[in-house]
Amino acid sequence: MxxxxxxxxSFKERAKAHEADTRHHRSKPVAEHFNNKEHGVEDMGVSVLQL
Structure with missing residues (x-):
């Protein structure tokens, strides 16, 4: 994805928010993607492309 x-x-705050949304099964697009049978929070990875 x-x-x-x-x-x-901050980047750190935003990444942690996505992780928390996923762990708490919130109805957010990123969380919904990682809370299906094929993915989990352990599959998350982030990269900064431009500052």
Missing amino acids: VYVGETSR
Whole structure:
């Protein structure tokens, strides 16, 4: 999955928010993707492309 976005929050804060949404099974697009039978939070990886 490729996720592209902008945020006013720090990269670390945003990544932790996606992880928390996934662990708590929140109804958010990233969480829903990683909470299916084929993926899990352990499959998450992040990369900064541009600052």
